[in-house]
Amino acid sequence: MTTSLERFYSVIPAGGIGSRLWPLSRADAPKFLHDLTGSGTTLLRATYDRLAPLAGADRIMVVTGRAHRSAVEAQLPGIADHNIVLESEPRESSAAIGLAAAILSRREPDVIIGSFAADHVIRSSRQFRSTVAEAAAAADAGYVTTIGIQPTEPAIGFGYINSGENLGIESSPNALRVRSFVEKPDLSTARRYLRSGEYLWNAGMFISRADVLLEELGRSEPGLRDGLLELAAVWDDPALRGPAVDRIWPELPKVAIDYSVAEPAAKAGRLAVIPGHFDWDDVGDFASLAKINSGGRPSDLAILGENARVLADSSSGIVVTQTERVISLIGVKDIVVVDTPDALLVTTRENAQRVKSVVDALKLSGRGDVL
Amino acid sequence: MTTSLERFYSVIPAGGIGSRLWPLSRADAPKFLHDLTGSGTTLLRATYDRLAPLAGADRIMVVTGRAHRSAVEAQLPGIADHNIVLESEPRESSAAIGLAAAILSRREPDVIIGSFAADHVIRSSRQFRSTVAEAAAAADAGYVTTIGIQPTEPAIGFGYINSGENLGIESSPNALRVRSFVEKPDLSTARRYLRSGEYLWNAGMFISRADVLLEELGRSEPGLRDGLLELAAVWDDPALRGPAVDRIWPELPKVAIDYSVAEPAAKAGRLAVIPGHFDWDDVGDFASLAKINSGGRPSDLAILGENARVLADSSSGIVVTQTERVISLIGVKDIVVVDTPDALLVTTRENAQRVKSVVDALKLSGRGDVL
Known part of the structure; x- marks a missing residue:
C-alpha cells in the first residue's frame, strides 16, 4: 500500500494577471512570472521548488494559458509535456483545477492532488510541506482539505475560514472541520476573528483525492464536471485533444473553485482544514x-x-x-x-x-x- | 536728445541650472532652456520676446556659459555675435551683468541697461514693458532702479523690498526710494509685509545707467569692477579678447549683484523701485x-x-x-x-x-x- 504522499500530485494553476500589481503585472507578464521578493526567482519557480520535495518534481502539473507556455517552460526547464496543461482561454479556477484533477484521475485513479497558486509567497517551506503532508492524509480519508493560515494580524485583505471541531483523523491530527468561508472582513470584524482563535486565512490551497474533488464539483456544476471528464478522456491522445478543447473548453462555466467546491463542501461538512503555521501572503496588491x-x-x-x-x-x-x-x-x-x-x-x-x-x-x- | 528707452539695452544673464527643478533642469539643460508654462516656448525665448519691443531685438544682450552657446543660438536665431557674451565659467551675477554693463558702456557711453533673468515667468508683457519704461526713466535720473512686484499673497519663497517715499522723479512718477532688501521671510512675517503695503517682491530686475552701475559696483567690489573694465576694453578686439578672458575672468570674485550693488545702493539711498503690477514668478521650485x-x-x-x-x-x-x-x-x-x-x-x-x-x-x- 502506498502512502498518501506517494500518491500526491501538485497542481499549479498559473493564471491571473494580478491587475492590482499593474504596471508590473501585465497580460504578457503576469504576476507569477515576477520576482516579487528580491530572491532572484519568479514566484512560479519558487512555488515549483517548494512543491518538488513533496512527491518529486516529476509530479507537478502546471495549468496555464497558451500565451505563457514558453515563459513557463523557460522558468521550469525540463518540465515534461504531460505536466503542462494549456488553456486556450482563461475559464477560472474550477475549470483549471478540475481539468488537472480529471486528467490525473484518468492516469492514476487513486491520485491525491494539491492545488497551489503560482503567485503566492511562502517563507518556511519545511513547515509548508509538513502541513501539506498532513492535508494529504486528511484528503486520503475522503475530505476535500484546505490549508488555513494561522492569522498573525487582523488582515482585511484576505478571506477567512471559520474552523470547527477536530475531525479525529488518526494520520491528520490537526484536521478541523470547516464551518464556513467568509469574505474579506472589515477591521473590527477581522479583530474579532483574530481574538476568537477560530478563524484562519483562506490561502486558496486545496488538497483532495481527485475523484472526490470531481464528485464535489459535479454536485454544484454537473455540466462543468462532465465537460472536464470528456476532455480528460481524450487529453492524452494528441489527435483528439485539440478538437475536443476547441469544442468543449470555451463553453465551460467560469466559476471560482471556492464557490463550486469549497463552500458547498463546507456546508455539507465535508471540508477539512489544517492550520498552517507558516508565513504566507497572496501578494494581492x-x-x-x-x-x-x-x-x-x-x-x-x-x-x-x-x-x-x-x-x-x-x-x-x-x-x-x-x-x-x-x-x-x-x-x-x-x-x-x-x-x-x-x-x-x-x-x-x-x-x-x-x-x-x-x-x-x-x-x-x-x-x-x-x- | 534721445529718450531713455531709445538708449535702453536689455541684458539677459542666462546662467544657473535651477537645481530645485531637477531632474528637469540639468547642467546641460538648464531651466531657461525649458518650456515651463506649456506655451511651446522656452523661458529664454519668452524673455527675449518680452524684451524685444522695448528697444528692438537688436538691443538685447545674452550673457551665458560657453557650453550653452549653440542652445541659445538655436533659441534666438539671428542674434548678432556682438550680443552674445560667453562666460568661460560661471562667476555669479555681478560679473555677468557687470561685464555686459562694461562692454555696452564702452560701445555707448550713455547706455541704460536693464537686466532680466532668463528663467522667470511673466504674464502681462504690456504691463511689464510700461514698468520697465518707467524704471528706465528713473535710471536716467541717476538711480539704480529695480522693479518690485506688488505681492498678491504672503509668499515665503521670495525676498522682499521695503519701499519708502516717492522720489518725485517727473518722468517716473511711481519711483519709490528703497529702504532695504529683506531675505525670504517666514509666513507670519510675510503676512505682516503684505498688510503693511510697503513691501514688494524682489524680482531681481535691475535697470541702471551702465556707468552708474559700474560706479556702484566699484564702491563695494573695486577689484571686480577694474577687472570688468579691463575685459571690456579689449572685448571687441577678437585677438585680445581670448587671452584677457583667460587671465582675468577666473580671478573675478563671485558675488551676487544683490550684495555688490543693490544692498549698498539701498543703504546709501541711491536705489529706486517701481512697483510692478503684473504676474511674475521666478519658478524657483x-x-x-x-x-x-x-x-x-x-x-x-x-x-x-x-x-x-x-x-x-x-x-x-x-x-x-x-x-x-x-x-x-x-x-x-x-x-x-x-x-x-x-x-x-x-x-x-x-x-x-x-x-x-x-x-x-x-x-x-x-x-x-x-x-
Missing part, C-alpha cells in the same frame, strides 16, 4: 508587496528591482523598478512607486486596492498598449 | 511650477509635457514628463512627479525646496550622470 519586502516595519522603504538606483529622503513605502533610472523620493510617506519602461504608477499603500480601477480605465480609454 | 500651471487652484493637477499621457484619480499637484510613458496617479495629494528618461523624482509641494539636496547627494554619491 502593492501594500502587501511593501509589507513582504520591508520586514514589516512601516517606516521602511522597500526597494524591488535588479538595477534599482533609488535615493530616498524621509520616505517610506515601496519602489518597484524595472528600469535603471535614478529614482529620487523626498518626504513621501507610504508611497508606492512602480517604474516600468512604458508606464509609471504613483499611489499610496492606502490606495493599493484601487490600482485595478486604473487598469479598467486604461482599457476603456484605449491605452491598452500598457496593460 | 516645483511648488511654484505647480501653482503657475494649475491656475492657482490647489485641488488641480497640473500636467506639463508635450507627450503627457496622465491618468489621475483623486490626485493633485504636478506631473512634469519628458517621456511618453503612461503615468497613473491614485490618491496622491500635492504630489510632484517629474519623469525624465533617466531620472524620476517623486516628492510633494511641501518638500519642493528640498530638491536641491538631492542634487547635492547625487553629486556626492557618484551619480552625476543624471545631473
Whole structure:
C-alpha cells in the first residue's frame, strides 16, 4: 500500500494577471512570472521548488494559458509535456483545477492532488510541506482539505475560514472541520476573528483525492464536471485533444473553485482544514508587496528591482523598478512607486486596492498598449 | 536728445541650472532652456520676446556659459555675435551683468541697461514693458532702479523690498526710494509685509545707467569692477579678447549683484523701485511650477509635457514628463512627479525646496550622470 504522499500530485494553476500589481503585472507578464521578493526567482519557480520535495518534481502539473507556455517552460526547464496543461482561454479556477484533477484521475485513479497558486509567497517551506503532508492524509480519508493560515494580524485583505471541531483523523491530527468561508472582513470584524482563535486565512490551497474533488464539483456544476471528464478522456491522445478543447473548453462555466467546491463542501461538512503555521501572503496588491519586502516595519522603504538606483529622503513605502533610472523620493510617506519602461504608477499603500480601477480605465480609454 | 528707452539695452544673464527643478533642469539643460508654462516656448525665448519691443531685438544682450552657446543660438536665431557674451565659467551675477554693463558702456557711453533673468515667468508683457519704461526713466535720473512686484499673497519663497517715499522723479512718477532688501521671510512675517503695503517682491530686475552701475559696483567690489573694465576694453578686439578672458575672468570674485550693488545702493539711498503690477514668478521650485500651471487652484493637477499621457484619480499637484510613458496617479495629494528618461523624482509641494539636496547627494554619491 502506498502512502498518501506517494500518491500526491501538485497542481499549479498559473493564471491571473494580478491587475492590482499593474504596471508590473501585465497580460504578457503576469504576476507569477515576477520576482516579487528580491530572491532572484519568479514566484512560479519558487512555488515549483517548494512543491518538488513533496512527491518529486516529476509530479507537478502546471495549468496555464497558451500565451505563457514558453515563459513557463523557460522558468521550469525540463518540465515534461504531460505536466503542462494549456488553456486556450482563461475559464477560472474550477475549470483549471478540475481539468488537472480529471486528467490525473484518468492516469492514476487513486491520485491525491494539491492545488497551489503560482503567485503566492511562502517563507518556511519545511513547515509548508509538513502541513501539506498532513492535508494529504486528511484528503486520503475522503475530505476535500484546505490549508488555513494561522492569522498573525487582523488582515482585511484576505478571506477567512471559520474552523470547527477536530475531525479525529488518526494520520491528520490537526484536521478541523470547516464551518464556513467568509469574505474579506472589515477591521473590527477581522479583530474579532483574530481574538476568537477560530478563524484562519483562506490561502486558496486545496488538497483532495481527485475523484472526490470531481464528485464535489459535479454536485454544484454537473455540466462543468462532465465537460472536464470528456476532455480528460481524450487529453492524452494528441489527435483528439485539440478538437475536443476547441469544442468543449470555451463553453465551460467560469466559476471560482471556492464557490463550486469549497463552500458547498463546507456546508455539507465535508471540508477539512489544517492550520498552517507558516508565513504566507497572496501578494494581492502593492501594500502587501511593501509589507513582504520591508520586514514589516512601516517606516521602511522597500526597494524591488535588479538595477534599482533609488535615493530616498524621509520616505517610506515601496519602489518597484524595472528600469535603471535614478529614482529620487523626498518626504513621501507610504508611497508606492512602480517604474516600468512604458508606464509609471504613483499611489499610496492606502490606495493599493484601487490600482485595478486604473487598469479598467486604461482599457476603456484605449491605452491598452500598457496593460 | 534721445529718450531713455531709445538708449535702453536689455541684458539677459542666462546662467544657473535651477537645481530645485531637477531632474528637469540639468547642467546641460538648464531651466531657461525649458518650456515651463506649456506655451511651446522656452523661458529664454519668452524673455527675449518680452524684451524685444522695448528697444528692438537688436538691443538685447545674452550673457551665458560657453557650453550653452549653440542652445541659445538655436533659441534666438539671428542674434548678432556682438550680443552674445560667453562666460568661460560661471562667476555669479555681478560679473555677468557687470561685464555686459562694461562692454555696452564702452560701445555707448550713455547706455541704460536693464537686466532680466532668463528663467522667470511673466504674464502681462504690456504691463511689464510700461514698468520697465518707467524704471528706465528713473535710471536716467541717476538711480539704480529695480522693479518690485506688488505681492498678491504672503509668499515665503521670495525676498522682499521695503519701499519708502516717492522720489518725485517727473518722468517716473511711481519711483519709490528703497529702504532695504529683506531675505525670504517666514509666513507670519510675510503676512505682516503684505498688510503693511510697503513691501514688494524682489524680482531681481535691475535697470541702471551702465556707468552708474559700474560706479556702484566699484564702491563695494573695486577689484571686480577694474577687472570688468579691463575685459571690456579689449572685448571687441577678437585677438585680445581670448587671452584677457583667460587671465582675468577666473580671478573675478563671485558675488551676487544683490550684495555688490543693490544692498549698498539701498543703504546709501541711491536705489529706486517701481512697483510692478503684473504676474511674475521666478519658478524657483516645483511648488511654484505647480501653482503657475494649475491656475492657482490647489485641488488641480497640473500636467506639463508635450507627450503627457496622465491618468489621475483623486490626485493633485504636478506631473512634469519628458517621456511618453503612461503615468497613473491614485490618491496622491500635492504630489510632484517629474519623469525624465533617466531620472524620476517623486516628492510633494511641501518638500519642493528640498530638491536641491538631492542634487547635492547625487553629486556626492557618484551619480552625476543624471545631473
